Amino acid sequence: MQPAQAPRRQSLLELRVEIPASIYIGSGVALIAALLFVWWLVTALGFVPPLFLPAPAAVVKELFNQISDGALWLDVKASVYRIMVGWVISTLLALPVGILMGNFKFFEGLFEPFIDLFRYMPAVAFVPLTILWMGVGDSQKFSILFIGTFFQQVLMIMDNVKNVQIDLIQISYTFGLSKWEVLRYVVLRAALPGIWDTFRITLGWAWTYLVVAELVAANVGLGYRIMRAQRFLQTDTIILGIIVIGVLGLITDYAFKFSYRLFFPWVEGKRG
Amino acid sequence: MSDPKLEAKNIWKIFTPRKGEQVVAIENLSLTVNENEFVSIVGPSGCGKSTFLAMAAGLDYASSGSLTLGGSQIQGPGIDRGMVFQSYTLFPWLNVTENIRFALKKRYLSDTEQNRLVQQHIELVGLQGFEKLFPAQLSGGMRQRVAIARALVYKPDMLLMDEPFGALDAQTRMQMQELLLTVWQQHRITVLFITHDIDEAILLSDRVYVMTARPGKINAEIQIDIPRPRTAEVELSPRFAELRRELFGVLRTKI
Ligand SMILES: Nc1ncnc2c1ncn2[C@@H]1O[C@H](COP(=O)(O)OP(=O)(O)OP(=O)(O)O)[C@@H](O)[C@H]1O
Ligand SMILES: [Mg+2]
Numbered sequence A: 001m002q003p004a005q006a007p008r009r010q011s012l013l014e015l016r017v018e019i020p021a022s023i024y025i026g027s028g029v030a031l032i033a034a035l036l037f038v039w040w041l042v043t044a045l046g047f048v049p050p051l052f053l054p055a056p057a058a059v060v061k062e063l064f065n066q067i068s069d070g071a072l073w074l075d076v077k078a079s080v081y082r083i084m085v086g087w088v089i090s091t092l093l094a095l096p097v098g099i100l101m102g103n104f105k106f107f108e109g110l111f112e113p114f115i116d117l118f119r120y121m122p123a124v125a126f127v128p129l130t131i132l133w134m135g136v137g138d139s140q141k142f143s144i145l146f147i148g149t150f151f152q153q154v155l156m157i158m159d160n161v162k163n164v165q166i167d168l169i170q171i172s173y174t175f176g177l178s179k180w181e182v183l184r185y186v187v188l189r190a191a192l193p194g195i196w197d198t199f200r201i202t203l204g205w206a207w208t209y210l211v212v213a214e215l216v217a218a219n220v221g222l223g224y225r226i227m228r229a230q231r232f233l234q235t236d237t238i239i240l241g242i243i244v245i246g247v248l249g250l251i252t253d254y255a256f257k258f259s260y261r262l263f264f265p266w267v268e269g270k271r272g
Numbered sequence B: 001m002s003d004p005k006l007e008a009k010n011i012w013k014i015f016t017p018r019k020g021e022q023v024v025a026i027e028n029l030s031l032t033v034n035e036n037e038f039v040s041i042v043g044p045s046g047c048g049k050s051t052f053l054a055m056a057a058g059l060d061y062a063s064s065g066s067l068t069l070g071g072s073q074i075q076g077p078g079i080d081r082g083m084v085f086q087s088y089t090l091f092p093w094l095n096v097t098e099n100i101r102f103a104l105k106k107r108y109l110s111d112t113e114q115n116r117l118v119q120q121h122i123e124l125v126g127l128q129g130f131e132k133l134f135p136a137q138l139s140g141g142m143r144q145r146v147a148i149a150r151a152l153v154y155k156p157d158m159l160l161m162d163e164p165f166g167a168l169d170a171q172t173r174m175q176m177q178e179l180l181l182t183v184w185q186q187h188r189i190t191v192l193f194i195t196h197d198i199d200e201a202i203l204l205s206d207r208v209y210v211m212t213a214r215p216g217k218i219n220a221e222i223q224i225d226i227p228r229p230r231t232a233e234v235e236l237s238p239r240f241a242e243l244r245r246e247l248f249g250v251l252r253t254k255i
Helices: A021-044 A057-066 A072-103 A105-119 A123-135 A138-160 A166-174 A179-208 A222-230 A236-264 B049-057 B096-102 B110-122 B140-152 B170-186 B200-206 B232-236 B238-253
Strands: B006-015 B025-034 B038-044 B064-068 B083-085 B157-163 B190-195 B206-209 B217-223
Touching: A021 B083, A057 A072, A072 A105, A072 A138, A072 A179, A072 A222, A072 A236, A072 B049, A105 A138, A105 A222, A123 A138, A123 B038, A123 B064, A166 A179, A166 B049, A166 B083, A179 A236, A222 A236, B006 B049, B025 B038, B025 B064, B025 B190, B025 B217, B038 B200, B049 B064, B049 B083, B049 B157, B049 B190, B083 B110, B083 B140, B096 B110, B110 B140, B140 B157, B170 B200, B170 B232, B190 B200, B190 B206, B200 B232, B200 B238, B206 B238, B217 B238, B232 B238
Parallel strands: B038 B190, B038 B206, B083 B157, B157 B190
Antiparallel strands: B006 B025, B006 B064, B206 B217
């Protein structure tokens, strides 16, 4: 009997080939750990003055301060609330408009020039206008988050809908379905994973607009905390704020990725 | 022969792209498919086969000419015709059973009747044991089996097939041809079958139309007089070789 041939040794760098989970996750964690180490090293050896880059320990200390005096919790609550409301309003509007644009050329022709015009306008430039129109309350923050998110989101949802294979639509017609039934049972169903991914990406963008939204006329929020710390050169507070925003963004991102796998186990390319 | 089921008279199809020149995809095409007859169209790539089939399915319209099904003009798609596409067209979010069942939506049958029909057609195409798998977990051949079952389950009068086995490897393709042959010989139904494979056309059909390259038109019509029931064995018969030579001749002269 011939001995079984050993499988060809695979390198970690094969095109689109799965690698062991330990390496996949381990390498990502290791990179962040390495960055933290370098951060610690350059501050501990005094290469950089603490005013420019505080030591990790200073940031951790600031974290505990903010936890104990409750400021962190208040900021997180205010910011998460603003992002959620701003993003949900944007999404509730972008969904129908994007779906209409993706399905009907008429609506694409109607809305696309308008959206293209707006989507290159910087959201930060709308800050004075929104204050003028909305005052200094939360609705001004929502509107900045909305402006930052909506126009891109509509176009992405339109593309998600357009990416549905035309053959799937045609075959559905041969089963006797009306166009509204095809829209409901086939197009939207087929576009859903893509739309879910658009949700994930646009919610991520909403986080990046947080500082802009809380730039002025705020007295609580993670973005506000960063802007205020800038005035007093509290670099440790700034870095803490940035890291907290990053971590919260990461959490929402993973929540979407996880639910994607839960909701759409059938998506091509994921066997089993 | 019996009555014509599908009748195409002087069909023209001209595409007018927004930019560029007009494309005459189909030029003056006339053909008939009789009740319970298996008819194939062979022709080189780009000659307009899919375009014609889409018109028969009611998914596209002729620029001029008349296309009738059972004597009345084809107005649009409907459940009197079943279709199997060149590409895989299963709904990726539905498993095998649900994909087949989806086609029954507009038949308004009781649940038990639906289950019975779906199960019967799963067995017909030999997919027992794979009922709960999603399309992404199926091989190409299995996907086309589901597509065939799905096109038959709602009992259309006519089956339109656009190179259903074109994307399969030679061996799977042969299995699928035999499967279709058996299924069709058990349940006679009018079939219009598109292929560019001459052997496949001869093996399956009662009659074969040959189309020429752009602009697509019918160049010849050949009766396949090999007796039924057939199996893949007939490919070894002398009559098969003769017919193949004849078809080859026609296809070559006009390219
Ligand atoms: N929407 C369109 N606009 C312009 N030209 C088109 C359009 N659809 C098809 N054509 C042209 O019509 C011709 C016939 O196309 P069709 O898809 O029917 O070919 P086919 O015979 O099915 O080819 P294949 O065997 O490769 O599937 C091709 O030359 C194609 O370029
Ligand atoms: Mg084709």
